[in-house]
Amino acid sequence: MSESVAVIGAGLVGCLAALAFSSKGYNVTLYELRQDPRQDVSSGKSMRSINLAVSDRGIRALKYVNEEMAERILKHVIPMTGRMIHDITGTKQESQVYGLFGESINSIDRLLLNKCLLDELDKCNIKTFFEHKLVDMGNVSTPDSPIFLEFVTKDSKREKREFDFIVGCDGAFSQSRYLMQKTMRMNYSQKYVEQQYIELYIPPASGSSSSDPKYSIDPNHLHIWPRKEFMLIALANSDGSFTSTFFSTWNLIDSIKSSQEFLDFFKKNFPDAYTMIGEAGLKHAYENQPRGALMQVALSPFVSPNNRAILIGDAAHSMVPFYGQGMNCGFEDVHVLMKLIEQNKTIEKAFSKYTDARKEDVDTICRLAYENYQNMSAKVLDPFYLLRKKIDYVFGKYCNGILFPWIPMYTMVSFRGDIRYSDAVRIEKRQSRVLQLLQYVSVGGVAIYAAAKAAQYMDRLRN
Amino acid sequence: MSESVAVIGAGLVGCLAALAFSSKGYNVTLYELRQDPRQDVSSGKSMRSINLAVSDRGIRALKYVNEEMAERILKHVIPMTGRMIHDITGTKQESQVYGLFGESINSIDRLLLNKCLLDELDKCNIKTFFEHKLVDMGNVSTPDSPIFLEFVTKDSKREKREFDFIVGCDGAFSQSRYLMQKTMRMNYSQKYVEQQYIELYIPPASGSSSSDPKYSIDPNHLHIWPRKEFMLIALANSDGSFTSTFFSTWNLIDSIKSSQEFLDFFKKNFPDAYTMIGEAGLKHAYENQPRGALMQVALSPFVSPNNRAILIGDAAHSMVPFYGQGMNCGFEDVHVLMKLIEQNKTIEKAFSKYTDARKEDVDTICRLAYENYQNMSAKVLDPFYLLRKKIDYVFGKYCNGILFPWIPMYTMVSFRGDIRYSDAVRIEKRQSRVLQLLQYVSVGGVAIYAAAKAAQYMDRLRN
Numbered sequence: 001m002s003e004s005v006a007v008i009g010a011g012l013v014g015c016l017a018a019l020a021f022s023s024k025g026y027n028v029t030l031y032e033l034r035q036d037p038r039q040d041v042s043s044g045k046s047m048r049s050i051n052l053a054v055s056d057r058g059i060r061a062l063k064y065v066n067e068e069m070a071e072r073i074l075k076h077v078i079p080m081t082g083r084m085i086h087d088i089t090g091t092k093q094e095s096q097v098y099g100l101f102g103e104s105i106n107s108i109d110r111l112l113l114n115k116c117l118l119d120e121l122d123k124c125n126i127k128t129f130f131e132h133k134l135v136d137m138g139n140v141s142t143p144d145s146p147i148f149l150e151f152v153t154k155d156s157k158r159e160k161r162e163f164d165f166i167v168g169c170d171g172a173f174s175q176s177r178y179l180m181q182k183t184m185r186m187n188y189s190q191k192y193v194e195q196q197y198i199e200l201y202i203p204p205a206s207g208s209s210s211s212d213p214k215y216s217i218d219p220n221h222l223h224i225w226p227r228k229e230f231m232l233i234a235l236a237n238s239d240g241s242f243t244s245t246f247f248s249t250w251n252l253i254d255s256i257k258s259s260q261e262f263l264d265f266f267k268k269n270f271p272d273a274y275t276m277i278g279e280a281g282l283k284h285a286y287e288n289q290p291r292g293a294l295m296q297v298a299l300s301p302f303v304s305p306n307n308r309a310i311l312i313g314d315a316a317h318s319m320v321p322f323y324g325q326g327m328n329c330g331f332e333d334v335h336v337l338m339k340l341i342e343q344n345k346t347i348e349k350a351f352s353k354y355t356d357a358r359k360e361d362v363d364t365i366c367r368l369a370y371e372n373y374q375n376m377s378a379k380v381l382d383p384f385y386l387l388r389k390k391i392d393y394v395f396g397k398y399c400n401g402i403l404f405p406w407i408p409m410y411t412m413v414s415f416r417g418d419i420r421y422s423d424a425v426r427i428e429k430r431q432s433r434v435l436q437l438l439q440y441v442s443v444g445g446v447a448i449y450a451a452a453k454a455a456q457y458m459d460r461l462r463n
Numbered sequence: 464m465s466e467s468v469a470v471i472g473a474g475l476v477g478c479l480a481a482l483a484f485s486s487k488g489y490n491v492t493l494y495e496l497r498q499d500p501r502q503d504v505s506s507g508k509s510m511r512s513i514n515l516a517v518s519d520r521g522i523r524a525l526k527y528v529n530e531e532m533a534e535r536i537l538k539h540v541i542p543m544t545g546r547m548i549h550d551i552t553g554t555k556q557e558s559q560v561y562g563l564f565g566e567s568i569n570s571i572d573r574l575l576l577n578k579c580l581l582d583e584l585d586k587c588n589i590k591t592f593f594e595h596k597l598v599d600m601g602n603v604s605t606p607d608s609p610i611f612l613e614f615v616t617k618d619s620k621r622e623k624r625e626f627d628f629i630v631g632c633d634g635a636f637s638q639s640r641y642l643m644q645k646t647m648r649m650n651y652s653q654k655y656v657e658q659q660y661i662e663l664y665i666p667p668a669s670g671s672s673s674s675d676p677k678y679s680i681d682p683n684h685l686h687i688w689p690r691k692e693f694m695l696i697a698l699a700n701s702d703g704s705f706t707s708t709f710f711s712t713w714n715l716i717d718s719i720k721s722s723q724e725f726l727d728f729f730k731k732n733f734p735d736a737y738t739m740i741g742e743a744g745l746k747h748a749y750e751n752q753p754r755g756a757l758m759q760v761a762l763s764p765f766v767s768p769n770n771r772a773i774l775i776g777d778a779a780h781s782m783v784p785f786y787g788q789g790m791n792c793g794f795e796d797v798h799v800l801m802k803l804i805e806q807n808k809t810i811e812k813a814f815s816k817y818t819d820a821r822k823e824d825v826d827t828i829c830r831l832a833y834e835n836y837q838n839m840s841a842k843v844l845d846p847f848y849l850l851r852k853k854i855d856y857v858f859g860k861y862c863n864g865i866l867f868p869w870i871p872m873y874t875m876v877s878f879r880g881d882i883r884y885s886d887a888v889r890i891e892k893r894q895s896r897v898l899q900l901l902q903y904v905s906v907g908g909v910a911i912y913a914a915a916k917a918a919q920y921m922d923r924l925r926n
Binding site for chain 1: 645650756
């Protein structure tokens with residue numbers, strides 16, 4: 001009989017992990033704390049989630065697991081080829097393209113994607129148990145021993161099962177991680193950033209229908225209202241609506257004491273969005289939508305001492321959403337893990353090499369995601385940042401590989417899944433050094449030119 | 464009716480916290496997961512613990528809560544006035560005093576101290592419930608609301624109780640912290656150091672009796688066998704025995720594959736300790752004593768958003784044992800908290816100011832404790848370290864306050880509870896700068912002297 005794998009968490013990464021292990025011939029069982037979202041009519045409302053942007057790393061992982069599945073899923077996305085910057089008057093929009101050659105990141109509703117992946121699981125006959133709460137995990141540190149899991153079901157029954165391997169993908173507040181921590185030496189940190197978020201809704205434009213969606217603003221851009229201490233973003237849905245998210249410091253949102261103040265704040269700072277969301281929508285969001293916290297999680301090692309339990313996705317590295325890489329990185333975890341299994345033949349050996357193979361990359365993208373808040377909320381208005389983007393664009397598009405290789409950072413992270421996150425940072429550092437050198441050379445050139453001109457002038461004075 | 468306070472954890476800090484709140488007139492209830500150690504005949508064996516060293520901060524806190532209690536407890540301690548360094552031949556011992564004026568840190572058995580404190584609780588009629596497992600905590604983020612706790616008792620009954628305030632003192636693996644984290648934004652990190660420890664036992668010397676204890680080595684020193692990558696320490700018990708602890712990297716202990724290899728290792732590296740512990744004792748320890756991990760915990764804030772739950776002691780800041788400050792710092796937490804209650808009149812206000820008042824100090828001592836492994840295991844043999852200690856001794860004893868104030872670092876941490884940990888580091892930095900300056904001056908002086916001598920010599924040659 002083939003080895004048994006339990007996947008904990010039927011979110012995006014858990015579903016893909018289950019599909020991936022199943023495609024390799026393992027006997028996979030998937031457990032999920034919540035109800036099946038396909039049967040839960042209220043789940044669309046209760047889920048807090050920024051819309052997702054699938055980019056190259058995510059797409060590569062989907063295709064690796066199942067090319068046809070990837071196609072089925074990707075037909076739901078809305079490509080976004082750039083950022084659209086909305087100014088404070090509400091009248092001017094400026095497009096900043098993401099890629100060099102029209103590449104796009106791809107907006108998709110988290111719930112829709114989750115349902116698609118669950119349907120794929122059913123096609124593969126993967127056993128999936130919803131409303132199973134993981135309450136105990138044993139033998140994490142026992143050499144060569146299968147791991148036991150204990151669940152409490154919806155009707156309060158206890159179920160104890162043994163598995164050869166456990167894959168924990170149960171998100172930022174992972175229960176499998178908590179249970180692993182109890183019996184192994186896991187370095188762990190969680191850190192909240194000072195921003196919170198509130199989700200908002202921009203309805204379809206008038207005259208929109210399901211067969212002919214109409215959008216108030218361009219659907220093929222990620223819309224940003226950058227205001228430094230706070231910002232608003234919006235990503236298109238396929239029905240003509242946008243999911244919009246308001247980010248600010250906790251201090252700022254706590255200082256707004258009523259829905260009227262919230263309305264006034266929006267009217268002043270996001271006049272065009274104010275009109276599109278509408279007063280009723282803003283009031284509803286202020287009064288009913290929860291304020292979301294943003295937590296960063298880092299840990300090491302990702303794997304139990306007996307190489308039988310592993311943590312991937314947000315359970316292993318939750319990051320802030322500002323680089324649009326949370327899910328993409330989680331999908332890439334699955335991809336990296338599968339390639340390790342291919343290379344090492346056994347899951348056990350693959351697990352034993354996973355932390356070293358992956359730690360630097362996930363640390364890197366967590367840091368980049370954190371730093372990107374500055375880019376999105378403020379630097380997109382900074383002339384030096386924009387100049388650098390233009391140089392990157394020209395060098396990347398026309399000079400790449402002529403004098404030296406040149407790939408803009410955003411391209412490496414979002415469109416070049418063949419470049420590791422950590423390598424992207426190394427390449428970018430080299431590129432920055434080249435630019436600095438060019439700067440010195442050009443300043444030097446100007447100085448020499450000025451000196452030559454001055455000498456000419458002196459000569460002329462003398463003669 | 465007075466406000467109700469639940470203290471979670473009847474370890475050392477929990478007991479002192481319960482006594483302290485009770486002495487201020489609050490209605491205190493203490494809960495403990497384990498059995499009453501006074502009724503558990505096996506607890507002496509099962510508890511893993513390095514012997515403790517009570518020093519000034521701990522003593523101040525005990526005296527603040529109850530002067531007579533402090534006296535009752537302190538009569539059990541064995542003062543240690545310095546370190547005794549054992550060389551690798553097993554024949555030479557060298558004393559390095561701790562204080563300037565014969566001050567001592569004070570060895571005491573953790574279990575004995577815990578039992579003493581529990582007896583004090585009984586004297587104050589503080590309700591104490593053992594074998595109560597905390598399983599839920601609610602209303603942590605609800606403004607102005609009492610907190611509810613849920614326990615599971617020994618006979619699997621559930622008990623739900625409301626309290627005005629909660630004090631979590633349930634150690635490094637704190638359950639109250641875990642439950643608080645679920646409903647508030649708590650930054651948290653845990654990090655394991657690369658060292659492990661195994662506890663050993665040095666029996667009383669021959670002819671020792673309970674009325675006339677006899678020691679194999681001087682009881683009034685903390686004994687150290689510093690071997691850089693590993694070390695052995697020993698602290699005296701009142702019955703003539705020593706509790707000894709072997710520290711090494713995990714790699715080293717994992718490379719020792721049998722009790723015979725462990726014996727050979729000890730014979731080679733700690734020949735005198737090898738004889739004192741005995742082959743049987745070493746074999747027993749290797750085969751039966753668990754390897755202890757050493758974890759550092761840091762978090763912020765210490766207090767729930769509604770200022771009704773607080774974490775103190777190891778639950779809030781576990782540190783490695785190398786500065787002998789874990790318990791002292793936990794006792795000082797109680798002391799600081801009580802003074803805040805005095806100043807602010809209400810517990811709520813005191814809690815609201817606690818994190819700012821305490822965070823820098825606990826971070827500092829956690830760092831110092833970590834760094835002190837180097838001092839204990841290696842630097843005690845380093846001539847430059849010893850020279851600095853001598854300078855500190857001379858300046859501290861004879862020059863303090865004459866030219867400038869001078870207090871050695873160890874003195875500030877262990878014997879001067881009136882100096883905050885963070886201030887101690889600032890003072891030490893200044894002292895190091897003064898020494899550097901003196902070094903420059905003296906090098907300059909030597910240079911001038913040499914130049915003058917050279918000039919004389921040249922004059923002599925000329926004439």
